[in-house]
Amino acid sequence: MRIFLRLFTVPTLVIVSINAISAPFQPTADGLAKGDNVMSANTIPGYEHHTSAKDNLPIIDPDSSLNLINARYKAAVDRLKIQAGAIKNYAKANHFNTEYCFLVDMSIPSGKKRFFVYNMKKDSLEYSSLVAHGWGSQKMDNDQLEFSNVPNTCQTSLGKYRIGYSYNGSFGLAYKLYGLDTTNNKAFERAIVLHSLSHFPESETFPDNIPQSAGCPMVSRSSLDVFSAYIKASKKPVLLWIYN
Numbered sequence: 001m002r003i004f005l006r007l008f009t010v011p012t013l014v015i016v017s018i019n020a021i022s023a024p025f026q027p028t029a030d031g032l033a034k035g036d037n038v039m040s041a042n043t044i045p046g047y048e049h050h051t052s053a054k055d056n057l058p059i060i061d062p063d064s065s066l067n068l069i070n071a072r073y074k075a076a077v078d079r080l081k082i083q084a085g086a087i088k089n090y091a092k093a094n095h096f097n098t099e100y101c102f103l104v105d106m107s108i109p110s111g112k113k114r115f116f117v118y119n120m121k122k123d124s125l126e127y128s129s130l131v132a133h134g135w136g137s138q139k140m141d142n143d144q145l146e147f148s149n150v151p152n153t154c155q156t157s158l159g160k161y162r163i164g165y166s167y168n169g170s171f172g173l174a175y176k177l178y179g180l181d182t183t184n185n186k187a188f189e190r191a192i193v194l195h196s197l198s199h200f201p202e203s204e205t206f207p208d209n210i211p212q213s214a215g216c217p218m219v220s221r222s223s224l225d226v227f228s229a230y231i232k233a234s235k236k237p238v239l240l241w242i243y244n
Contacts, residue, residue: 069206073112076105080118080125087241088120090160095237100230102163102240104131104217106145106156111206115219117230129223130201134215147244149183151190154214159184161240163194163231171195173224175231177217177240184242192216194240196224217242 083103091098100119108114115131118124136154137145148155159181166175174195179187192215200220201210211218217240219227231238 132218135212157184
């Protein structure tokens, strides 16, 4: 009977969760998306709650990332303040810009906005956009990515980056990136740069993925214009932190 109930209820949960994620991400002053609610394991769409007859303990059946995207995205946005606080201390100690930084959360699916401009003085989110990961990072069996600092892997490298000088390359305007951690210190050697791509999507495409790169944080033309304005206005180097 339990197997029958799970087969009967799962399609209903999927329909509800897709409707729940249809609204675009709209950051408010506190950095949270409008309409987000605090959810427990009992209220998160995509979870079935049962009780074990043996020990009377709850059994939580995790569903796919499609059903849990609202909870995952809210957790990622909540984590921005923690990440920004950590990188602010690093910026102060190493003479980087301490007003704003760029944060990229690779735990968020590529079809959702996961490149954030964060104001460290106001402790607030200023802008968000889509960003590509390296095609070498993509696994075939799930949405968990693999990361590497090894040349020719076409994988994204996690870590802090110093945004360097601009140049015009095959993709137009681009910015050189210098890896500051052991996990990304070969970024310059690998030609990992911040650049845009024509026809790159502006709006969220989830559950569909977006175009992938050879390991570069690739964005839309309009988003790069926004980032470029921040970089040009800064008297000190701006930090980019890609984390998972």
